[in-house]
Amino acid sequence: IKWDGETLTLNGATIKSSGENLMYEKACVYAKHGYQVELIGDNKLIGANVKNNGFAYTYGLYATTTTDGSADITISGDGSLTYNGENVTAKATAPEITISTACRVIHAAVYADNGSVNIQGGTLTLNAGSASTEEKTYNSNGGSITTESYGIYANSRNSTAANINISGGTVTAKAGTVKNLAEDINKGGYSVGIRAVNGDVN
Numbered sequence: 001i002k003w004d005g006e007t008l009t010l011n012g013a014t015i016k017s018s019g020e021n022l023m024y025e026k027a028c029v030y031a032k033h034g035y036q037v038e039l040i041g042d043n044k045l046i047g048a049n050v051k052n053n054g055f056a057y058t059y060g061l062y063a064t065t066t067t068d069g070s071a072d073i074t075i076s077g078d079g080s081l082t083y084n085g086e087n088v089t090a091k092a093t094a095p096e097i098t099i100s101t102a103c104r105v106i107h108a109a110v111y112a113d114n115g116s117v118n119i120q121g122g123t124l125t126l127n128a129g130s131a132s133t134e135e136k137t138y139n140s141n142g143g144s145i146t147t148e149s150y151g152i153y154a155n156s157r158n159s160t161a162a163n164i165n166i167s168g169g170t171v172t173a174k175a176g177t178v179k180n181l182a183e184d185i186n187k188g189g190y191s192v193g194i195r196a197v198n199g200d201v202n
Contacts, residue, residue: 001015001028001029001030002030002031003029003030003031003035004031005035006035006036007035007036007037007038008029008035008036008037008038009037009038009040010037010038010039010040010043010079010081011040011041011043011079012040012041012042012043013043013044014043014044014045014046015028015029015044015045015046016028016045016046016047016048017045017046017047017048017058017059017060018048025057025058025059025062025064026047026048026050026057026058026059027058027059027060027061027062027111028045028046028047028059028060028061028062028083029045029060029061029062030059030062030063031062031063031064031071032063032064032065033063033065033071034063034065034070034071034072034073034074034112034115035063035073035074036073036074036075036076037061037073037074037075037076037077037081038076038077039075039076039077039078039079039080039081039121039122040077040078040079041079041080042079042080042082043079043080043081043082044081044082044083044084045060045061045081045082045083045084045109046083046084046085046086047059047060047083047084047085047086047088047107047109047128047129048086049086049087050086050087050088050089051087051088051089051090051091051134052089052090052091053090053091053092053097054090054091054092054097054099054103055090055103055104055105056088056089056090056105056106056131057088057104057105057106057107058085058088058106058107059106059107059108059109059110059111060083060085060108060109060110060111060126061073061075061083061109061110061111062108062111062113063111063112063113063115064113064114065113065114065115066114070114070115070116070160071112071113071114071115072112072115072116072117072118073110073112073115073116073117073118074117074118074119074120075110075117075118075119075120075121075122075124075169076119076120076121076122076168077121077122078121078122079122079123080122080123080124080125081122081123081124081125081126082124082125082126082127083109083110083125083126083127083128084127084129085107085109085127085128085129085176086129087107087129087130087131087132088105088106088107088129088130088131088132089105089131089132089133089134090103090105090132090133090134090145090147091133091134091135092133092134092135092137092138097137097138097139098138098139098140098141098143099138099139099140099141099143099144099145099182099185100141100142100143101142101143102143102144102145102146103143103144103145103146104145104146104147104148105131105132105133105145105146105147105148106131106148106149106150107128107129107130107131107148107149107150107176108128108148108149108150108151108152108153109126109127109128109150109151109152109173110126110151110152110153110173111150111153111155112153112154112155112162113155113157114155114156114157114158114160114162115154115155115160115162116154116161116162116163116164116165116196116199117152117153117154117163117164117165118165118167119164119165119166119167119168119169119171120167120168120169121168121169122169122170123169123170124169124170124171124172124173125172126151126152126171126172126173126174127151127174127176128149128150128151128174128175128176129149129176130149130176130177130178130179131147131148131149131176131178131179131189132147132177132178132179132180132181133145133147133179133180133181133182134181135181135182136181136182136183137183138182138183138184138185139184139185140184140185140186143185143186144185144186144187144188145180145182145185145186145187146180146187146188146189146190147178147179147180147187147188147189147190148178148189148190148191149175149176149177149178149190149191149192150173150175150190150192150193150194150195151172151173151174151175151192151193151194152164152171152173152193152194152195153192153195153197154195154196154197154199155197156197156198156199159198160198161198161199161200162196162197162198162199163196163199163200163201163202164194164195164196164199164200164201164202165202166201166202173193173194174193175190175191175192175193176191177191178190178191
């Protein structure tokens with residue numbers, strides 16, 4: 001779903017992202033702004049099995065902005081939300097791929113890119129899948145590659161704090177395994193249930 005509104009009501013919904021869709025970050029729900037999610041009944045989000053050249057990513061609930069506005073995701077309601085993700089894999093193009101900038105392989109159940117995540121109610125069970133590189137044949141031209149898996153991730157790309165605030169409900173957030181086979185290149189990995197960049201977990 002590419003969401004342009006303010007409040008998205010999920011009422012017994014099942015949404016699966018498409019690994020074939022190169023647009024909208026391969027997310028179950030994508031928005032270029034912050035939004036609110038109201039949960040009614042039992043809802044399911046399913047992350048696709050993604051395999052892409054050089055970089056790869058998929059998300060459950062995703063919000064992003066490149067402006068001064070926030071990409072906050074606020075979740076409320078008496079219902080439940082379950083996310084189960086498959087594998088996200090980056091493979092090198094034949095015979096090799098050169099990494100000249102920061103390259104990321106990301107799997108996240110809830111991802112606010114340049115915003116905060118606010119959970120006010122509901123029962124959330126968030127199980128992100130694995131993130132990995134497939135081949136070793138990467139060349140570095142000053143770049144790096146990281147494999148990352150998060151249950152909940154709030155990222156800050158400016159001076160605005162990216163917080164994760166839980167004031168109600170029940171939250172279970174699990175990351176998947178990360179594996180990085182790239183050789184002769186700067187690399188790293190994160191497998192974190194809840195992570196707030198330049199912010200706090202409250």
